Amino acid sequence: MDKRSTLLTLLRPHPLGVVLAAGLVLTLQEHCEFVEVLAAGTAYLLLLNSAFNLDKFSLGEREVLTTSFLLSFAKTLGRTSPEAAFLRALGAEKRLETGLGGSKSVFGSGSRNCSKVPSGYTVAEVLRQIRDGVPLTVSLKRIRGLRGTDALLPDLLSDLLSFSSEETSKRICNYVKYRQEKERLKSSLSLKLAVVSLRFKVLTLICSSSMAVIAFASPIFYSMAGLRWTVIPLGYQTTFSFNAEIFLPSLSAAVFSAYAYSKLLPDVSGLRLSIASASLFFATEVALLLVIGWHI
């Protein structure tokens, strides 16, 4: 993260941050001077921006050179020239994907998960070069923009192909084994994350509802401190009425928790969860007001 993006994270106003900061301003305006309210509101907004503008954790992009393509390439490599094997593997991959999902292509475009294809010299360029008669060992060296360990593939494949096709085939199979192991680990992590996500959603909603109950029962808690809002002198009707001063900060805490922490879990939509959290908070508060108001 460079200086510019750090500043942008801090200064770009996030809609939810603005709403929560407005809540703080509303709460403070009766207690403080205008300058104090402005200073606290701005500081609060900057803090909220710094959390809300952070990138949400998302699942990795799809490989440019798919596992099925690599396997097909390795299988054909011993029997034909590298260029012919490459073209055949691409053809097989295309047929497979067209059969499975309509217009998906081997290069990763066309599917929902593959919107971010690495830029640079891609597999499509290799295909064009092969058709123009350039050897595969040369055109592979020009591939750029692959991510993670896939970035190792073009150079090493090119070196191996110059050495021996059989060895290349063996090495590709080894790399596929590595990918399969990674897939197994990914699915194990995904399973654990799914459990954590569910736990997070449930706990967030419980937290939101509990906050609403505490906000509603705040006069009882405050009476323990012996400061104000004691139940007996004011009477139940006055005591258990809507109090924006307590309602807004409690709601802020519940919504913040739901939105910010959802950024750590790939399967949780922060917006949906914060809306659900706020709605539950409102619903609990209204239900308590109605039920207690009706009984008193």
Next chain:
Amino acid sequence: MMKKYLKALAIVAPTLSLILFMLIRNITISAIIIGAPLLSIFYLKRARNPSVRTLLLVTHVMELLAAAYALSGSLKQSISQLCRIESPVSGQFRSALLRIRSGVDPAESLKAAFQGNPWCSEWLESLLKGSVSDAQDLFSAWSAKAEEVILKVDDLLSFVIVFSTILPVIFLIILMVSGVEPPLIYLLVVFQLALFQGVYHWIKGLLSLLY
């Protein structure tokens, strides 16, 4: 380094100004206000535990080597290829390559390159003894480390979730029973924010190892 300071300042300055403002408004609540950042700092220190950093580094290096070894079949060529790809440890691979070029054994040079870091795994020792004969050995070692990452992520996330959902409820009651003025309840958000900022990059780093 400058970027780190700038980022820290960007987060700390508004937090401090907000806390100071709250302090001025109500002196009695100072203990709670100071307590919240202290708790966050405690948590941050826990997250900065060298074991998490080591785990991140070791798993990352292992994965890179396992993938490169699978493709090249030689440690020397793997190291030479790993110098070319952008990663937090490419500097170490470059220094290992320099040693290899001056005639040092690849496994020895790799160990020397990573000596400054808290990393001395059994796997590296086995490399030195020459017991790594196949890419499968590397996969098994890397896979075992990655399983550790998964457990760590699970632990850390569960801990954070408890902090972010159950603690605010308890703190809200404590604040009210202590007779804190309603605007100061916003400190709960500040506390949650500090905790979130502290763990975000660590959890993201651990998760991105496998995704």
